[in-house]
Amino acid sequence: MDDMKNCVTKRKKDSLMLSFAIITGLATIFTVIGFSLKDLFPLKCVNPAFFAVIIRAIILLFAYVLMALGIWFIKGCIYKNMINLKIGSNEVTIKPGNIFKQNALRVIAVDTHFSTTVDDVVISKTSLHGQLVLEHGDVDSIKAAVQKEADRRKKEPDENGQYTFPVGTAIHYEGKDGHYIMVALTDLDADFEAHTKMSQYEVALMDIWREIGRVYAKRDLALPILGTGITRFDDGQDDPANLLRCMLCTLNTSKVHFKSNVSIVVYDGGDMEKDTTEVDDNNTNEASRKGNSKFAKKKKNSLPLYEYKDLFRIVR
Numbered sequence: 001m002d003d004m005k006n007c008v009t010k011r012k013k014d015s016l017m018l019s020f021a022i023i024t025g026l027a028t029i030f031t032v033i034g035f036s037l038k039d040l041f042p043l044k045c046v047n048p049a050f051f052a053v054i055i056r057a058i059i060l061l062f063a064y065v066l067m068a069l070g071i072w073f074i075k076g077c078i079y080k081n082m083i084n085l086k087i088g089s090n091e092v093t094i095k096p097g098n099i100f101k102q103n104a105l106r107v108i109a110v111d112t113h114f115s116t117t118v119d120d121v122v123i124s125k126t127s128l129h130g131q132l133v134l135e136h137g138d139v140d141s142i143k144a145a146v147q148k149e150a151d152r153r154k155k156e157p158d159e160n161g162q163y164t165f166p167v168g169t170a171i172h173y174e175g176k177d178g179h180y181i182m183v184a185l186t187d188l189d190a191d192f193e194a195h196t197k198m199s200q201y202e203v204a205l206m207d208i209w210r211e212i213g214r215v216y217a218k219r220d221l222a223l224p225i226l227g228t229g230i231t232r233f234d235d236g237q238d239d240p241a242n243l244l245r246c247m248l249c250t251l252n253t254s255k256v257h258f259k260s261n262v263s264i265v266v267y268d269g270g271d272m273e274k275d276t277t278e279v280d281d282n283n284t285n286e287a288s289r290k291g292n293s294k295f296a297k298k299k300k301n302s303l304p305l306y307e308y309k310d311l312f313r314i315v316r
Helices: 002-032 049-078 128-135 139-152 198-215 240-254 282-290 294-298 305-314
Strands: 083-087 090-097 105-111 170-174 179-186 221-223 262-267
Touching: 002 049, 083 240, 090 240, 105 128, 128 139, 139 170, 170 198, 179 198, 198 240, 240 262
Parallel strands: 090 262, 105 179, 105 221, 221 262
Antiparallel strands: 083 090, 170 179
16 A cells, blocks of 8 residues: 555645645735734733743644645545546546446556467456456357457467467457457467566557557547556556656657547556456466455555556647
């Protein structure tokens, strides 16, 4: 929960600083017009005068803390439901929710084979990829969509009957409860693990934005924070805030213009594993059982939206 603590600390710090600025500004104005706390609270009955000064200081401190709490509460309310921002020529909304409940074209990250084997080895049952196959689609129709794209690209299957697509490939799929775009975010190695680095992730996102722009047909889009699941960043750059910043920066750099609303959905159930995992393996379940894995702990970092507020200043 370190990210959550950092977010709360930042919100407190911002509230204290703003409250201090307001108090300082009021003090300056009152000094200019010749008004002071002594005029507001004479306290003539208090002796010696030193105690009157202490009482006024306590009153001032109380007002400062009360104002900071009020600002802290207001900030939480403002950033509770969503944040709207302009990235290049695109309107982007960051909001909490469940990606599968969005009334939009839902983007789901998968591997470059567009695998459909949900066995907690190739694909985890709790990942977005696994949930799409098991609950929101079916194996045959997904394979048909993949086959159609393979035919369009004139690809041949390997000895296992699988197709390998370039990272960034997007395939439209009509599921049981809506339309989806499956995007190839990472390759799987021989152990069915997805490894990448931030530089590779950025290149993949650039391709993904362009591919989504090719197939979205002007429909509203909903994406999770891509890469916050089982994908292993060998350079350690897997913090959700960093990945969100990277998504926004690559959208800006790609120059792709979406003629619809773009939403990035942060899972609101407190368990990131159910929202953003794209490929999985047995190590996930093992880590959860042991209870001491950094990976297992990281899945519960569902950050408040206030954490993301300042990320947008550098994205223009």
